Amino acid sequence: MSLTNRGAARIPATIVTGFLGAGKTTLVRHLLENAGGRRIAVIVNEFGELGIDGDILRNCGVPGCRDEDIVELANGCLCCTVADDFLPTIEALINRADPPEHIVIETSGLALPKPLLKAFGWPAVRARVTVDGVLAVVDGPAVAAGRFADDPEAVERQRAEDPSVDHDNPLAEVYQDQLQAADMVVLNKADLLDPATLARLRHDIGGALARAVKLVPARHGRLDPAVLLGLGAAAEDDLASRPSHHDAMNGAHEHDDFESFVVPLPEVAAPEDLVQRLQAVCAAHDILRVKGFAVVSGKPMRLAVQGVGTRLQHAFDRPWDAAREGRLVVIGQRGLDRAAIANAIAAPGAA
Numbered sequence: 189m190s191l192t193n194r195g196a197a198r199i200p201a202t203i204v205t206g207f208l209g210a211g212k213t214t215l216v217r218h219l220l221e222n223a224g225g226r227r228i229a230v231i232v233n234e235f236g237e238l239g240i241d242g243d244i245l246r247n248c249g250v251p252g253c254r255d256e257d258i259v260e261l262a263n264g265c266l267c268c269t270v271a272d273d274f275l276p277t278i279e280a281l282i283n284r285a286d287p288p289e290h291i292v293i294e295t296s297g298l299a300l301p302k303p304l305l306k307a308f309g310w311p312a313v314r315a316r317v318t319v320d321g322v323l324a325v326v327d328g329p330a331v332a333a334g335r336f337a338d339d340p341e342a343v344e345r346q347r348a349e350d351p352s353v354d355h356d357n358p359l360a361e362v363y364q365d366q367l368q369a370a371d372m373v374v375l376n377k378a379d380l381l382d383p384a385t386l387a388r389l390r391h392d393i394g395g396a397l398a399r400a401v402k403l404v405p406a407r408h409g410r411l412d413p414a415v416l417l418g419l420g421a422a423a424e425d426d427l428a429s430r431p432s433h434h435d436a437m438n439g440a441h442e443h444d445d446f447e448s449f450v451v452p453l454p455e456v457a458a459p460e461d462l463v464q465r466l467q468a469v470c471a472a473h474d475i476l477r478v479k480g481f482a483v484v485s486g487k488p489m490r491l492a493v494q495g496v497g498t499r500l501q502h503a504f505d506r507p508w509d510a511a512r513e514g515r516l517v518v519i520g521q522r523g524l525d526r527a528a529i530a531n532a533i534a535a536p537g538a539a
C-alpha cells in the first residue's frame with residue numbers, strides 16, 4: 189500500500205490545546221455546530237474532577253451530534269494518563285462499527301501536548317489515525333496582561349541556585365509547550381483586544397514560535413471548520429520540530445504546580461448574587477479558573493457559571509436532570525486557601 193493510500197485510509201485527528209480558559213470548549217462547540225454533516229467524535233479531557241466541558245458539549249443541541257460521540261476523560265491530564273486512559277479510548281472509537289470521520293481531542297488546559305502526540309506513534313493507533321493538526325488556543329487578553337511572562341530577575345535568582353531552571357512562572361512553561369506544539373495558533377478573545385494590542389500579540393507570539401505556523405485571530409472560537417480542519421500536518425511524524433520544556437524529562441511532568449478542588453455552591457436567590465461573590469473570591473485568591481452549575485431559587489434550569497481570572501459568565505443552560513446540587517470546580521496554582529475559598533463562597537462577605 190502506498191503512503192498516500194495509507195494516509196487516505198487514516199482518520200484525521202485534531203488536537204485542541206491551550207491554557208485554562210483560553211476558549212477550547214467554545215471553539216470545539218462551534219466546530220460541532222458547523223460540521224456540515226461530517227461525523228466528528230470528541231475526546232475531552234479535564235483537570236478538575238467534575239466533567240463540565242463534556243457536559244457542555246453533550247448538550248450542544250446540534251442535530252446528528254450524538255451523546256456517544258462525546259467521550260470524556262475527566263479527573264486527570266491526558267499527558268500523564270495517555271497509556272491508561274487515552275489509548276483505550278481512541279482504540280474503542282476507531283473500532284466502532286461506524287467510526288467517526290474526524291476526531292477532535294480537547295486536552296485539559298494544563299496538559300502538555302507532546303506526550304499525547306507521541307501516543308499517535310503507537311502502532312495500533314498509527315495504522316488507523318493521523319494527527320491532522322494541533323491547534324493552540326490562546327487567551328489574547330491574558331497574554332497581553334503578562335499572565336504567562338517570566339520575571340527575568342526572578343529567573344536569574346532561581347538559576348543561581350539551580351542552573352536547570354528556565355522559568356519562574358509555571359504558567360509560562362505550560363503555555364510555551366502548548367504553543368510550540370501547534371500547527372495553527374488561534375488568537376482568541378480578539379473581541380477584548382484593541383487593534384494595537386492585537387497587532388503586538390501577533391508579532392510577539394509569531395516571533396516566539398520555533399516554526400512558521402499560521403496565527404488566526406478569533407472571537408469565541410468562531411472559525412470556519414475549513415480553516416481548522418484538513419491541515420494535513422501528520423504531526424506524529426514531526427515531533428522533533430516541536431520543542432518542549434519537558435523533553436529532557438522524557439515528557440514527564442507532575443502537576444505539582446497546580447491544584448483543583450470542588451466546593452458546594454449554596455442555592456442563590458439571583459445569579460448576580462453568586463457572580464458578585466465569586467468575583468470577589470477569584471480576585472482575593474488568585475484563582476485561575478472556576479466552572480460549575482448552581483441552583484437558583486424557583487428556577488427549574490441550572491445556572492452554568494464559569495470564570496477565567498475575575499471574568500465571569502453565567503447562563504441558564506438546561507433543566508437539572510438529577511439532584512439539584514450546585515457544585516463548582518476551582519483551579520489555581522498550588523497553595524490556594526481551600527477553606528477560606530469554600531467559606532467565602534458559602535457565606536457572603538467572608539472573602
Ligand SMILES: Nc1nc2c(ncn2[C@@H]2O[C@H](COP(=O)(O)OP(=O)(O)OP(=O)(O)O)[C@@H](O)[C@H]2O)c(=O)[nH]1
Pocket residue numbers: 206207208209210211212213214215241296297376377378379380406407408409477494495496500501
Ligand atoms: N469575550 C470572550 N470570551 C470568550 C471567548 N472565547 C471563550 N470565551 C469565554 O471564556 C470562558 C472559557 O471558555 P472555554 O471555552 O470554557 O475555555 P476552555 O479553554 O475550554 O477552558 P478549560 O477547559 O477550563 O481549560 C467562557 O466563559 C467563554 O464563554 C472570546 O473569544 N471572547
